[in-house]
Amino acid sequence: MPARAALFFADELDISLLAKVGYQWMPKGEQLEVLTPGTNEKRYLAGAWDLRRGTIVHRVWWRKTSGLFLDLLTTLDQAYPLPQFTCLYVVVDNYKIHKAQAVERWLAAHPRFELLFLPTYCPKASPIEEHPTDCTWSAPPTRQRAHHLSLSPFDRPNGRGYTPLSQGGPILLGYRPA
DSSP states (O other): OOTTEEEEEEEEEEEESSOOOOOOOOOTTOOEEEOOOSOOOEEEEEEEEETTTOOEEEEEESSOSHHHHHHHHHHHHHHSOTTTOSEEEEEEOOOGGGGOHHHHHHHHHOTTEEEEEOOTTOGGGSGGGGOOSTTOSSOOOOOEEETTSOOOGGGSTTSSSSOOGGGTOOOOTTOOOO
């Protein structure tokens, strides 16, 4: 890769704003309290992981359309200015918003950007799918409070209210005990 180039792995995900309740274990006689205010809505997040810096640039939208991806590309264009970065390579899967006409027009107007498509049979080949950080690339879970669990973050293995994926625990993005 050239010295003044950057390589990104991009992907999108859905964020459900209300809890999705399913089966789970709890001691006999105890019941889980699930807070579900408001109506069910979704938001969509697109992000690009910079391989060299190890940082994620992201955008949140109300719909998963080519506009979301264009907003991400525009943000990358501003965050990685032309004098310092002459080539920006963005690795994406074959989702239709990456191949939309509006995206093709934007790419034609911004020749330093190049989209690299993953093979259709292995979309999980992108390392952003396995990016292990506190903001792991997975949808946030429900905000739950179970009476049989300690609500103190100091009783948790890392003192932050959850066990990171790297330690074998679930990722609770943005979860803080009530």
